[in-house]
Amino acid sequence: MAKPKLTKLELQVLEALWQKGACSVREIQETFPEPGRPAYTTVQTVVYRLERKQALRCVKRISNANIFEAVISRRDAQRRFVDDLLAIFGGRAKLVMVHLVESGELTLEDVKEAEKALKHSARKEKPQ
DSSP states (O other): OOOOOOOHHHHHHHHHHHHHOSBOHHHHHTTSOSTTOOOHHHHHHHHHHHHHTTSEEEEEEETTEEEEEESSOHHHHHHHHHHHHHHHTTTOHHHHHHHHHHHTOOOHHHHHHHHHHHHHHHHHHSOO
């Protein structure tokens, strides 16, 4: 299955499902902070759009409420988002890293963690 592109609002809906588990459109809507909370019908539209994208699914129906759960994991969604971000930078991670350093968002701890991941990845790639 192709990975769906997700909007900010779609990610927020999925975040509600990842945190709470299966829930209704109303329960999803209530996870948004009161000032600026999207209308019920807006959340409903996003939920059904995510269902068409196969990012979530209806798992049961209680009375007239459908209960939904996420199909894609938070990690898969994050990876897709990072892939899309890198595509904006022409696939060059160096440009993203430079920006993170200049903005102060990248810490020494982040660099050490990335270095560990690189070493681990290099070990996995070595022929046995």
